[in-house]
Amino acid sequence: MRNSPFFHFLTLEFFKERKKHMGVIAISLVILFLLSSVLFISSSIRYSLEQTLDQEPDFVVQRIQGGERVSVPTEWMDRLLEIHGISSVTARVYGRYFFKSKEKSFLIVGVDFMDEQSHKALRTIMDEVDLREFLKGDNMLVGGGVSHYLKSHFYPKGYTFLTPKGAFKKVHLFKVLPRESNLIANDMIIVPIELAQEIFGMNEEEVSDITFNVPNDDEWANVEDKISSFHYDLRVITKNDIKKAYENLYNYKGGIFLILFLITIVTFVLILYQRYSMVYSSERRHIGLLRALGWSINDVLKLKFFETMMVVIVAYILGVGLAYLYVFVLGAPLLREIFLGGANLHNVITLVPVLNFGILSSIFLIYAVPFVSAVLIPVWKIAVTDPKEAML
Amino acid sequence: MTENAIITIENLNKHFKSGDLLSKVLKDINLEIERGECIVLKGVSGSGKTTLLSIMGGLDRPSSGKVLVEGESISKLPDLHISHFRAQKIGMIFQHFNLFDHLTATENVMIPLIPARLSMDEVDQKVHSSLKLANISHKAESTAGRLSGGEKQRVAIARALVSDPAIILCDEPTANLDRDNSLKFIEILGQLHEMGKTIVVATHDPLFDTLSFANRVVPMEDGSLVGSISKGLQ
Ligand SMILES: Nc1ncnc2c1ncn2[C@@H]1O[C@H](COP(=O)(O)OP(=O)(O)OP(=O)(O)O)[C@@H](O)[C@H]1O
Ligand SMILES: [Mg+2]
Numbered sequence: 001m002r003n004s005p006f007f008h009f010l011t012l013e014f015f016k017e018r019k020k021h022m023g024v025i026a027i028s029l030v031i032l033f034l035l036s037s038v039l040f041i042s043s044s045i046r047y048s049l050e051q052t053l054d055q056e057p058d059f060v061v062q063r064i065q066g067g068e069r070v071s072v073p074t075e076w077m078d079r080l081l082e083i084h085g086i087s088s089v090t091a092r093v094y095g096r097y098f099f100k101s102k103e104k105s106f107l108i109v110g111v112d113f114m115d116e117q118s119h120k121a122l123r124t125i126m127d128e129v130d131l132r133e134f135l136k137g138d139n140m141l142v143g144g145g146v147s148h149y150l151k152s153h154f155y156p157k158g159y160t161f162l163t164p165k166g167a168f169k170k171v172h173l174f175k176v177l178p179r180e181s182n183l184i185a186n187d188m189i190i191v192p193i194e195l196a197q198e199i200f201g202m203n204e205e206e207v208s209d210i211t212f213n214v215p216n217d218d219e220w221a222n223v224e225d226k227i228s229s230f231h232y233d234l235r236v237i238t239k240n241d242i243k244k245a246y247e248n249l250y251n252y253k254g255g256i257f258l259i260l261f262l263i264t265i266v267t268f269v270l271i272l273y274q275r276y277s278m279v280y281s282s283e284r285r286h287i288g289l290l291r292a293l294g295w296s297i298n299d300v301l302k303l304k305f306f307e308t309m310m311v312v313i314v315a316y317i318l319g320v321g322l323a324y325l326y327v328f329v330l331g332a333p334l335l336r337e338i339f340l341g342g343a344n345l346h347n348v349i350t351l352v353p354v355l356n357f358g359i360l361s362s363i364f365l366i367y368a369v370p371f372v373s374a375v376l377i378p379v380w381k382i383a384v385t386d387p388k389e390a391m392l
Numbered sequence: 393m394t395e396n397a398i399i400t401i402e403n404l405n406k407h408f409k410s411g412d413l414l415s416k417v418l419k420d421i422n423l424e425i426e427r428g429e430c431i432v433l434k435g436v437s438g439s440g441k442t443t444l445l446s447i448m449g450g451l452d453r454p455s456s457g458k459v460l461v462e463g464e465s466i467s468k469l470p471d472l473h474i475s476h477f478r479a480q481k482i483g484m485i486f487q488h489f490n491l492f493d494h495l496t497a498t499e500n501v502m503i504p505l506i507p508a509r510l511s512m513d514e515v516d517q518k519v520h521s522s523l524k525l526a527n528i529s530h531k532a533e534s535t536a537g538r539l540s541g542g543e544k545q546r547v548a549i550a551r552a553l554v555s556d557p558a559i560i561l562c563d564e565p566t567a568n569l570d571r572d573n574s575l576k577f578i579e580i581l582g583q584l585h586e587m588g589k590t591i592v593v594a595t596h597d598p599l600f601d602t603l604s605f606a607n608r609v610v611p612m613e614d615g616s617l618v619g620s621i622s623k624g625l626q
Contacts, residue, residue: 005505016494255437289490292451292502294479294555296472299507384471388452 010306011363016240025315027268028367032319035261036363038337040253040327043359044351049246053239058210060237061227071206080212091207093196097161106146108189110196129175141176141190147176164201246383253338265370270338284382291387299384302377312368320363328353398558398590399425399448404457406443419615421445432600435612442563448592449482449561450474462575481505485547485566489544493537495530496613497547502537504555518554526550526580542573549580560584562593574599
């Protein structure tokens with residue numbers, strides 16, 4: 001290649017006309033940077049969600065009265081246990097607790113620590129907790145957001161909850177949950193199940209909902225049908241429903257961005273197209289002159305193709321590389337607000353680096369194909385006309 | 393057709409359409425140019441010199457009629473062939489020099505050789521000797537945009553010569569030069585003539601009237617050739 005006059009001339013042209021390319025590279029870089037950042041963030045979030053949801057139970061049974069969720073009687077559990085193919089039937093107690101100001105609410109989750117199944121989903125989070133010590137008194141584990149809120153409102157050691165029956169319940173802050181769990185546990189308060197029942201004013205025969213697993217996928221629809229007919233005000237939610245709801249939310253946000261980018265890219269491509277097809281542009285003279293000096297249409301297209309590819313590749317490597325740093329090293333300041341905002345508290349989640357060939361190649365295609373055509377089509381149009389422009 | 397003819401033009405017409413308006417720029421041109429001849433196409437502005445020259449060089453196509461170069465009709469060749477034809481047989485010198493201003497003299501001269509699949513060494517060697525022939529070796533590494541008019545012209549000559557073409561076509565070569573540089577150009581043209589190149593110069597510069605080595609002055613008027621003043625081959 002070093003000994004090829006063509007590549008010699010190509011690199012020569014590229015570097016001597018770098019000013020001409022700089023602007024295009026700069027704009028491409030910004031577009032590619034934003035595009036890849038958004039794709040990186042959304043794929044990373046999707047990955048985390050999938051990981052999290054994998055630990056969730058397959059089915060949740062709730063009770064609805066007058067359109068509102070009410071507590072479920074524990075006797076339902078016994079009836080569930082009779083159904084063939086169902087395992088890990090677990091009662092859960094949880095709910096939103098609104099703080100004084102009413103604008104903040106946190107999720108209180110009651111866990112039956114005597115039951116292995118019950119805290120399976122939270123196991124990773126709870127790994128480092130000394131359960132014996134935790135269960136001795138009225139203690140709670142809180143997520144990063146809760147801890148932050150309590151501290152800033154001068155409750156660094158605990159909080160006194162007000163139950164619906166008008167009683168006060170003082171609970172100690174036992175431990176703050178690790179940062180890694182923030183995507184799900186940021187605004188969570190974990191307490192023993194009896195304590196949760198007390199805070200929500202439930203008696204011992206009442207729980208918020210019941211969960212269970214159905215290990216055989218083929219049984220899912222069947223089981224769902226059977227349980228729905230149990231009781232007139234019973235509602236069943238499957239893991240797939242939750243997954244879809246989450247995905248819709250993030251796809252929606254990601255989709256808006258993608259549309260914005262497509263619009264930006266289309267505009268940019270139109271500008272490029274204009275620039276290359278301008279009637280009296282220097283590009284036109286340039287091409288005419290090369291043709292007059294004995295270059296064939298193919299020779300001209302080859303030069304312009306490689307020249308454009310160099311621009312594309314430089315911008316691609318820089319843009320994607322910077323996006324990677326921005327998202328996975330710096331944690332995507334600003335953009336993350338848009339994706340994760342809307343959650344009750346400022347989320348402090350870590351974006352796990354997820355890079356796959358699919359994302360990288362779609363970024364390349366979304367950008368490179370329109371770009372290269374925006375240059376080559378007008379170049380080709382000019383090149384096929386007789387090169388007498390050079391004489392003028 | 394004479395055996396020795398390198399360019400033969402038969403019943404050539406060229407017209408341009410702009411809207412409904414049809415302007416006839418070249419009318420029934422017949423011309424035979426012999427190998428090694430130097431011809432001066434003379435005529436006022438707008439008489440069609442540039443148009444005729446670009447058709448001879450394969451940059452434009454005739455509306456009707458034939459152009460034969462070394463017995464081959466160039467007007468109907470497909471692009472790849474006509475590009476090869478230009479690259480191998482024709483050296484062009486343009487009125488406005490038409491250099492790539494951001495490239496050096498050497499790089500400019502290299503351009504016609506790039507599609508030819510030569511090695512870098514061959515290219516370097518050809519560029520070097522061509523710059524020498526045009527007497528501009530001392531500016532080989534200067535950026536073309538910074539050269540004087542006369543220097544630019546000599547780089548353009550070097551570029552026209554680099555693929556050792558049989559035919560040199562010059563369009564108003566001295567229009568942008570002062571008298572001194574014009575005379576220098578004519579001197580180089582004389583050398584090319586001695587090397588046996590076929591030369592066609594389109595000009596209205598009176599300096600070419602008294603050219604010692606020109607074989608023929610062909611006057612052009614309103615798209616037609618009006619007889620020719622032959623000086624006979626030297
Ligand atoms: N592409 C074109 N479309 C329409 N008319 C054209 C075109 N090219 C040239 N002409 C016309 O053809 C005529 C001859 O042009 P040409 O450039 O060949 O003249 P010329 O003898 O070279 O003139 P000059 O000495 O000014 O260079 C002019 O009247 C010009 O307006
Ligand atoms: Mg002219």
